[in-house]
Amino acid sequence: MVEKDNLTINKAKEMPDRCWYWIYLLVIVTNAILLLLFWLFSRHFSS
Amino acid sequence: MKTLDWIIVGAYLAYVIWDGIRLTKNSKSTEGYFLANRSLPWWAVGLSVMATQLSAITLVGTTGQAYDDGMRFLQFYYGLPLAMIILCVTAVPFFHRAKVYTAYEYLERRFDAKTRSLTSFFFLLSRGLSLGVVIAAPSVILSIVLGWNEVLTIFVIGLSTTVYTMFGGVQAVTWTDVKQMFIIFFGLGICLFVIISHFPENVSITDGLFIAGAAGKLETFDWRFDLTSKYTFWSGTFAAFFLFLSYFGCDQSQVQRFLTAKSVSEGRISLLMSAFLKIPMQFFILLIGIMVFVFYQFHTPPAIFNPVEEAKVAQGEEYQKILQKYEIAHQARQQAAINFIETRSEETKQNYIQAQKEFSQIRQEAVNFVKKASGDEKFNDVNYVFPRFVIENMPTGVIGLIIAAIFAAAMSTISSELNALSTATTMDFYHRYFSRNATDRSYVVFGRFAVLFWGIFACIVATYSTRLGSLIEVVNKFGSYFYGSILGVFALAIGVKRVKANGAFFGIIAGVASVYLASSYSSIEFLWFNVLGFLVTVIVGYLISLFPLNKMT
Numbered sequence: 001m002v003e004k005d006n007l008t009i010n011k012a013k014e015m016p017d018r019c020w021y022w023i024y025l026l027v028i029v030t031n032a033i034l035l036l037l038f039w040l041f042s043r044h045f046s047s
Numbered sequence: 048m049k050t051l052d053w054i055i056v057g058a059y060l061a062y063v064i065w066d067g068i069r070l071t072k073n074s075k076s077t078e079g080y081f082l083a084n085r086s087l088p089w090w091a092v093g094l095s096v097m098a099t100q101l102s103a104i105t106l107v108g109t110t111g112q113a114y115d116d117g118m119r120f121l122q123f124y125y126g127l128p129l130a131m132i133i134l135c136v137t138a139v140p141f142f143h144r145a146k147v148y149t150a151y152e153y154l155e156r157r158f159d160a161k162t163r164s165l166t167s168f169f170f171l172l173s174r175g176l177s178l179g180v181v182i183a184a185p186s187v188i189l190s191i192v193l194g195w196n197e198v199l200t201i202f203v204i205g206l207s208t209t210v211y212t213m214f215g216g217v218q219a220v221t222w223t224d225v226k227q228m229f230i231i232f233f234g235l236g237i238c239l240f241v242i243i244s245h246f247p248e249n250v251s252i253t254d255g256l257f258i259a260g261a262a263g264k265l266e267t268f269d270w271r272f273d274l275t276s277k278y279t280f281w282s283g284t285f286a287a288f289f290l291f292l293s294y295f296g297c298d299q300s301q302v303q304r305f306l307t308a309k310s311v312s313e314g315r316i317s318l319l320m321s322a323f324l325k326i327p328m329q330f331f332i333l334l335i336g337i338m339v340f341v342f343y344q345f346h347t348p349p350a351i352f353n354p355v356e357e358a359k360v361a362q363g364e365e366y367q368k369i370l371q372k373y374e375i376a377h378q379a380r381q382q383a384a385i386n387f388i389e390t391r392s393e394e395t396k397q398n399y400i401q402a403q404k405e406f407s408q409i410r411q412e413a414v415n416f417v418k419k420a421s422g423d424e425k426f427n428d429v430n431y432v433f434p435r436f437v438i439e440n441m442p443t444g445v446i447g448l449i450i451a452a453i454f455a456a457a458m459s460t461i462s463s464e465l466n467a468l469s470t471a472t473t474m475d476f477y478h479r480y481f482s483r484n485a486t487d488r489s490y491v492v493f494g495r496f497a498v499l500f501w502g503i504f505a506c507i508v509a510t511y512s513t514r515l516g517s518l519i520e521v522v523n524k525f526g527s528y529f530y531g532s533i534l535g536v537f538a539l540a541i542g543v544k545r546v547k548a549n550g551a552f553f554g555i556i557a558g559v560a561s562v563y564l565a566s567s568y569s570s571i572e573f574l575w576f577n578v579l580g581f582l583v584t585v586i587v588g589y590l591i592s593l594f595p596l597n598k599m600t
Binding site: 020023024027034035038039044 | 118121125128129131132135136256257259260261263265266267268309310311312315319322323326327330
């Protein structure tokens with residue numbers, strides 16, 4: 001019973017799944033932009 | 048080092064030990080000592096995850112690598128964000144909800160005790176030995192560059208970390224990691240500022256970057272698909288992806304970080320901190336190495352950065368001739384760099400590239416001379432570039448700060464690994480086989496002795512690994528034997544319902560054996576071992592599970 005109560009409390013603190021999809025997408029997009037910037041950076045200073 | 052530098056290093060050590068020990072009062076219960084009662088905020092866990100990965104040799108080695116080879120090393124981290132997302136979806140909720148102390152504990156629930164014990168044993172073996180190298184590498188460098196006693200340096204770094212980890216448990220590890228990250232980046236920030244301020248008046252950062260770009264030091268993408276090349280886009284995004292999955296998802300030294308988070312969400316965010324920050328952070332560290340390269344365009348760099356090896360050959364006539372050529376090549380390169388900055392024309396750029404090429408050839412001549420004189424064909428002074436630069440060119444106070452930052456990088460990794468080794472020893476062996484219903488106090492006491500044991504063990508390994516130089520490479524390779532296979536057994540546990548205990552057990556043995564054979568009889572670079580170990584473990588584990596015999600287990 002105690003376990004069940006704890007589980008309920010923990011669940012209430014968690015972010016909903018649909019938020020996570022957007023966060024993961026943000027991680028991918030941010031890193032893709034970052035790699036693009038690195039590529040442009042290296043091309044700019046190597047040209 | 049001057050008195051002020053010693054005071055800064057001494058104050059850092061005293062503060063970290065005091066700060067760690069004062070958290071002893073929060074570490075009385077088993078869950079408090081090993082998992083901080085699963086109460087830590089995401090940002091502290093996230094910084095601890097990053098501090099654990101950033102060892103002293105990463106800090107010192109990658110700046111040297113950027114000086115020597117440019118930014119190619121950055122590609123090693125391209126697979127990390129995707130690995131972190133996959134772990135956020137799978138490992139974090141899985142381990143958190145399973146309420147385990149170690150990642151390997153889950154393997155017993157899914158398979159059996161022997162698979163858990165074998166995997167945990169592989170972890171203890173590889174981590175215990177590699178911890179010795181983590182302590183030895185900065186100790187050797189600092190003792191050579193600063194003339195300190197090598198064994199004393201090993202024990203100062205190793206035992207001071209052991210003391211606060213032993214008493215404060217995971218809380219001490221995490222909160223000291225947070226402060227150590229700030230010390231590392233404060234030190235590096237000051238260092239970058241001082242390097243740039245040492246550029247000649249008419250040379251800006253942009254000029255410096257154009258010089259580095261012309262020398263080919265700013266290449267962040269290498270598209271060649273070559274299994275024998277260490278850092279390419281493909282090895283970084285594909286092979287290293289498996290390494291990161293295994294390291295962050297199945298290695299107790301990292302799993303224990305996110306197990307201390309308050310909730311699944313906070314555990315996930317802590318890992319995503321690395322997904323956002325690791326690549327820019329590594330770029331910043333490599334940029335310091337690049338700026339050291341630019342600095343040495345206008346100041347003569349040492350031909351050999353390892354002062355001990357340099358001193359051995361310095362008086363020889365042949366080496367003196369090389370040094371004369373080296374000085375002439377440096378002057379020519381400096382003039383070519385100035386001409387290139389002033390005009391930035393294609394002609395001056397080509398002249399600079401040619402001058403840089405000739406300079407590199409003469410430096411290589413000096414390195415080859417040392418190789419021949421010392422009889423060490425693998426001689427490489429890349430790891431000495433940054434410390435030697437700091438000691439010879441940084442002002443008083445900044446030297447102490449950088450040495451404290453190197454200590455911080457070493458100690459943040461050592462403390463997390465000691466903590467993880469202690470948890471695996473206590474929960475996977477002592478609790479599992481010897482004392483299933485003991486009191487909280489007895490697990491905490493055993494955990495503390497386990498930290499002490501692994502701390503002393505790692506210091507002894509460190510002492511030996513400095514005497515046998517090539518052992519460092521052997522141990523690094525040794526660690527990579529296991530990563531892919533451990534990842535494979537967790538992939539089978541979480542992702543393939545059909546796989547049974549014997550399949551997983553013999554799968555991991557086959558995975559480790561295949562990596563051993565590949566490392567012995569092929570020239571494949573070590574990052575690809577992770578892919579091989581993973582695939583062999585998964586395929587063999589699955590095939591063995593198809594046999595009817597497995598229905599019994």
